[in-house]
Amino acid sequence: MSKTRDTAKAGGLTRRQLLGSSAALLVGASGTARALSYTDTPEWQPFSNIAATPVDDDADWQFFTPDEAATVEAIVERLIPADDLSVSGKDAGCAVFIDRQLAGLYGDYERRYMHGPFQAGTPQQGDQSPLTPQQRYRLGLASLDDHCRNTQDALFKDLGGEQRDAILAQLESGDIALDDIDSVAFFEIVLQNTMEGFFADPMYGGNRDMVAWKMVGFPGARYDYRDYIERHNEDLAFEPVSIQGRGDWSTPA
Amino acid sequence: MTTRIGFTLLGLAGTSLVALSSSASAASTEYQDIEHGRYLSVVGDCAACHTESDAQPLAGGVSLETPFGTLMAPNITPDAKTGLGDWTFDDFKAAMTEGIGKGGYHLYPAMPYPTYTLMRDEDLRDLWAYLQTVDPVDHEVDANQLPFPFNIRLAMMGWNWLNFEDTDFAPDPDQPDDINRGAYLVEGLGHCGTCHTPRNFMGGEGGDKFSGAVIDNWYAPDITPDAHKGIGGWSEDELVEYLKTGGNRYDFASGPMADEVRHSSQYWTDEDLHAVARYLQSGAGLADDWQAEAAPAALDAENAQVSAGSAIYFDRCAGCHTPDGSGETGMFPQLAGSPVVNGDDPTSLIRVVLAGSRAVATDAKPTAPAMPALGWNLSDDDVANVLTFVRNSWGNAADAVSAEEVAELRATLQDE
Known part of the structure; x- marks a missing residue:
């Protein structure tokens, strides 16, 4: 059981329970009426919220083996390289983000229909793979290292930056065929998750110190800017705020 | 079915015999008296304590947590076995105005007889007339669940001697009728x-x-x-x-x-x-020499708690309550100049920030907007700081809130 799942339970319903109970309501209602109607005020409980627990950056890897983690770090370091604008995807915590997501609800596509039939489908029909994200990473990372061993006589993580870039470009274009997984599909999920980790709230492991938000000037988890909406072409100098807050929240020690 | 009707008729016959035998204090059966009594029962909010389930109005059973232990409000329907079916008007009056139950036992003052004692006789009669019209419900309630020694009802004699004055309402001849009506409602039934x-x-x-x-x-x-x-x-x-x-x-x-x-x-x-x-x-009901305390001076904006609180307020609160604390009428309370925000005790403020709150839904305003719980997101220090900011901004002024107060209430509320 992952931390994420336990947390969802402590907060009340898990998403699966919620979906299940909604479905039951719909089924129950369909026999007699086409719509649900509520009277009186909706039920309310103190402390009601589904709060996520921030990931612990220093904890052990939750899904990846240490070798897998090193490979993922070697990938995200090249997808988002350190430059004048920001630190690298590795230093921003993207691998930690992906690891924790794979260990949680996302990892086994708990919320998706994952039973057959599985057919190739057209590009417009989107992802039709029977593989869960956990399986895609496990198979993809192993196949990638197999490929590197065969062609470079080294593991991916031990290659230089430019070599890694070249291999990643070949994965993206489909010029490399991995053994156990479609190389384009593998590249796409890693790129997608890396971007998510880079821009997601820091509480999920990536975007450390709100580095990505500072880079693009995104002010973070605030709600209302009516007082600023008319102030065009002006640096409003907002310090970004995470779901967990920011430095100014604390009194000086 | 037949049997039940038979019993009911028998019951009614029994009731009317009792009523006849004490005709001097018989309850009125006039519509306007009963309706007035019903209104008085609403004003006094009898249901708050005596109605546990809407299906059984006034049948008792609501637990009242007091500092001394638990009391349970009794069944006040006219059921002969478990309610007030065998009470006379005089029994009722003694309970309402002296805190003495039928047979001479002492009520606990969780029943507000120390204020109900001000009720006029004619109002008591109408209230009693209304109570006769409520459906009798067979529902046994064990009212006294207090631990020793508070479970000794006789102790209330001493309590009454120190805390209770059996008086009737005396209108102040120097005040206009509406003020006297207000006094009667506020001090008595209300x-x-x-x-x-x-x-x-x-x-x-x-x-x-x-x-x-x-x-x-x-x-x-x-x-x-x-x-x-x-x-x-x-x-x-x-x-x-x-x-x-x-x-x-x-x-x-x-x-x-x-x-x-x-x-x-x-x-x-x-x-x-x-x-x-x-x-x-x-202020007519207050002591002659009552005057408002001087409002305290607001804490400085540079105060460490106020300063940290202002950042939290801007990030977490201003979206609804607006940066200048003016809120949105009908949806988000105005914090600037709000008396409860300036109050001596911040318990409610800490509570709604930690646990959230849903406003009452009324016929006039059925929306019942809710404040979300922020206890998962804000630490004890954060809550203390943001409330200290709110209590000392936009003209507000009140004592700082401490993280210890927040921690204590958080623990208490999570145990509830």
């Missing part, structure tokens, strides 16, 4: 002081009338005419709006007051509500 006046160590009403008190981990705010932390800054219409609809621009009724508005004051006549507002805002 029993406002039961929550809003601080209790002494025995649970009797202490000094500093209407100056606010903590009950059930909520702060029943100051309802004196103090303009800073009482209701002196509200217009008469704003106070009436609060009682009638459950909220005005500063405040929504929450916690125990939500129950009061839901069951009681939203149904009071406008005349009665205006009388109450005039009486409370005139």
